[in-house]
Amino acid sequence: MSADELRATARACANIALIKYWGARDHDRNLPLNDSISLTLAGAETVTTVAYDPDLAVDEIYLDGERLLDHRAARVVRHLDRIRAAYYPWRARVASVNGFPASTGLASSASGFAALTAAAIAAFGEGLPPRGELAAWARLGSGSAARSVPGGFVLLRAAEDHDASTAASLFPETHWDLRDLCVIVSTEAKEIPSERGHRLAAAHPFMRARQRLLPGRLAAVQAAVAARDMDALGPLVEQEAMEVQALMLSSTPSCLYMTPGTVAFLRAVPRWRAEGLPVYLTLDAGPNPHLLCEAGVEADVLERIRELAPQTKVLRCRPGPGVTLVREHLL
Ligand code: PMV
Secondary structure (H helix, E strand, O other): OOHHHOEEEEEEEEEEEEEOOOOEEEOOOOEEOOOEEEEEEEEEEEEEEEEEEOOOOOOEEEEOOEEEOOHHHHHHHHHHHHHHHHOOOOEEEEEEEEOOOOOOOOOHHHHHHHHHHHHHHHOOOOOOOOHHHHHHHHHHHOHHHHHHOOOOEEEEOOOOOOOOOOEEEEEOOOOOOEEEEEEEOOOOOOOOOHHHHHHHHHOOOOHHHHHHHHHHHHHHHHHHHHOOOHHHHHHHHHHHHHHHHHHHHOOOOOOOOOOHHHHHHHHHHHHHHHOOOOOEEEOOOOOOOEEEEEHHHHHHHHHHHHHHOOOOEEEEEEEOOOOEEEOOOOO
């Protein structure tokens, strides 16, 4: 096979967790302590090309056109090493482009590692493994990346075993026309990486109580999504987000991701609801609130966001597909 053929490009969407993965049982393999459920986000995509070159001495990693030489490159190389150990030992040039601000809790690691995993395996020219296997591979790069492999509404299983801790679609992206409006109140890189947060959470005294109540909440969220019932889903999603923020805040050291801009939305969203607008809020390990609503009220929600934060960029997302291979390469 010529070096020219050892190349593949994949596109993956970010995802927003409705039930969060926060706390790992195995930090080397990113095995989560609890199941999580997410919505795949069309509108927040990463495209990644992997081109192997058997003559290359070191991997070259480019993000948004810039060569990475820091811990982010090291993390990509670590992931490539895992994949190479199962395939061929060739070094690679990797180019990745994000359609949204990276490292702001917008789960760029999810879309990034999902796209990287698919491209890195496909570039060997031997096809992709089944989706479940691909999702487990992606999980090794970043836990939430497993959920960006299938499309639509996705469940990531917590298990003690690598193969079993994988993700699958519960419902396709066509199931329910939800909207996720991510308000970019800050584009600064987060100070506390989620890897650190997962360790702190696993040791947190509240974690036991959370583990006990999660099975009920997971079932309720699944039922609300199945019934396309926003009145049932919204409060569950908000409660989940606030519970995880409480866990983050009360870790030692404390993980504070919110900024005054975030808090303005925490106060406004319940007020808008009281005025008759069915919109709910969730947060990840970052300051940018995700406002969830049905398509029919998206324009009203956007108007409220503009009134509250006129200069702020809003990333408009809808249910998206799983990872796909594309023909246009970045390298
Ligand atoms: O994939 P990680 O290690 O970045 O963890 C994801 C953490 C949250 O985004 C806060 C929650 C989630 O389930 O996506």
